[in-house]
Each structure stands twice: as C-alpha cells, then as structure tokens.
Amino acid sequence: MPSKPAKYGIKIWVACDAQSSYAWKMQVHTGKLTSGGPEENQGMRVVLDVTDGLRGHNVTCDNFFISYELRQQLLKKKITMVRTVRKNKPELPPALLATRGREAFSSKFAFTPTTTLVSYFPKRNKNVVLLSTLHKTAEISDREYRKPAIILDYYHNKRGVDNLDKVIGTYSCRRMTWGGKRRQYQFCSPKKDC
Template identity: 55%
Template sequence: MREVNQGMRVALEMTEGFEGRTVTVDNFFTSFPLAEELHKRKMTVVGTLRKNKPELPPQLLQTRLRPVLSSVFAFSRTQTVVSYIPKKGKNVLLLSTKHRDPAVEEGPKRKPKIIVDYNHCKCAVDNLDKVVGTYSCSRRSSRWPQTLFCNILNVSAFNAYILYTDVNPSWNERKLFRRRLST
C-alpha cells in the first residue's frame, strides 16, 4: 500500500527538535500543509512546487500570455508563492514562508529573491550529486540492494572527505590542482 504524504512525514521527522531554522526542500517534499506545520514549529521553508497542487491559483500556472523573465507572486497570511518564467513555455513555482515581499533581483535574468535563496541553499546537494556522479563506485545493476549499497558508499566517502578537509585544512594546500580539490 502506498503511503500518503510521505514527503511531509519525512521532512517533519528530519526537523524534529529544531527551531528557528530555514528548511530548503525539493518538490517531492514541498506542500502547503508542511509549510503550515513548520511555521507552527517556528521554522521557515523554501521549496519548489509541483504544478498539480490543488491550492495553486490558476494565474500562477498560466504561461501562454506571460513574457519571459516575468514573475507573479501570490500571498497568504504565512506563505508566499512565486511563478517565474525563465524561458518560453517553462514555469518555475516556489513556495516560501521566509519571504514576505515580491523582491526581484536586479540583472539580466530578473530572478525573484525566493529563487536566488533556494538556489544558494541547494548548491550543496547539487555539488554532492556532481561529485558522486564523477567519482563513483557504482556499476550498472538490476539488483536494487547493490545499487543502494554503492550509493551509500559514494555518499559516505564524500562525507568522510568533507570531515577530513575540515579537520585538516592544510592537508594539500601546496598542490597546483586545487580546483579538483574544492568542494
């Protein structure tokens, strides 16, 4: 049997006992009930939204008549939703309980502040995916336990590297290939 609201359950379990933090989540976890529950726990959330959420107003989903690089904001008492059109036919939706104003970044892309903050916080996850994809012990397999085990090894090795470089910051400072060493 498939579990309902699994993303919300996992996010609430992972944030149990925390207060005053900002949680950045992907569209699997982001929901309006999660935002309300985290707000009750004195936490804020920033996350991408799927377009099939029934709470979304239709004005945010429409892309046809909107110009490229335009943003439309919707506000409730505790939540802000932004719809951003980065290119023709593409709509990026984000939910935030941290942002309360329709701030848009100056520059050629005119990104909303919510998207800038989301991208800033998600860069560590993107970097992990990039490193694990580049230096991986995984092999093609149809056996899911083997695939899971290899993924655990990959992430554990990267975490060990991060801890080691944090404890020993000068371990390789004279090397010329520093770009490969940075995380």
C-alpha cells in the first residue's frame, strides 16, 4: 500500500477496544478466495466476523465497510455503527453533498428512524460525510470549529486502532541471530549424567 507508512506487510482486520486498544478479534487477510474471483461483500463479512460475540457495543470504521444490510445485521445484534461515507454513493441526499454557499464549519443533518447522516464543511472544497446508527440528534460542539458530536465520537473511537498500530510498530518480535553459527545443545535424560 503505497500511501501507508508501512508499505509492505500482512493485512490484518482487527476489532479492538477504543480506550485500551485491546484486540478483541483479528483476522488475517489472505487475498482472493479459493475460487479465484473477488469476494462479494467482503467488508460486511469482515465486520460480522470480528464482532461475533459482542452485544451492546458501537463499531467505528472507515468507508470501506459500507452496506445497508451490514447496518441492519449489526442493529439486530444491538451493535451501533459510526463510519465515514464516500461522497459518490447514489443513496446520499444531494442537499448533504452541495457545498455552494455553505459557510466554513457548518453542518447539515439527515435522519431516518435508525440512521443519522451528517455533512460537515470544515473549509472550502472539503466536505466530510459520516453515518451513525448511534446518534439520534443534531448535536454540535460549541467550540471554535463547531464539529458535530458524530465526528467527535468518530475521532475519539478510531484512536483505538491507531494506538494498536503504533504499539505494534514500536514493539518488535524480531530476535537477534548468532550470525549463522549454530549452537550445539546436548540433551540428557534425567537418570543419566552428561
């Protein structure tokens, strides 16, 4: 992944605690399926796999994990979701995507019975769209940037994975070698002296 600090490695899907960065479940991404074709609804499968066994929690994820069916499956398990949304999705209301005439730090909300969408406009030509099944009201911070509560919760909760990545990068499991020399060990039985 050229855009990431660690360009090479093994991709692992992780569900971890937002406060302690404790890894709840991990799943190694092995690439293509044995059938050879691309996997359908991979994002939904991954989220359902790593949240198996959880109830009454909130999942924070990025815009890779998008699906109406995923939201419904998580709500059945009493799990809410906060995530970013790609702006090219046809189901987004055009009023949330329009930026002409909007002032900086303004927010627009859209509601359904189970979902809240927010469009936050931090600066010119920058529109951030998030979806939440946790939030039901249009709460906005009274601080300088007037960020919606959905965005503040998203930033706060995604720190768990960011911190886990940092810890994994800081602490290595590599071991020093003896420079190619092999040490010989002698094994003795308990009854016999060596």
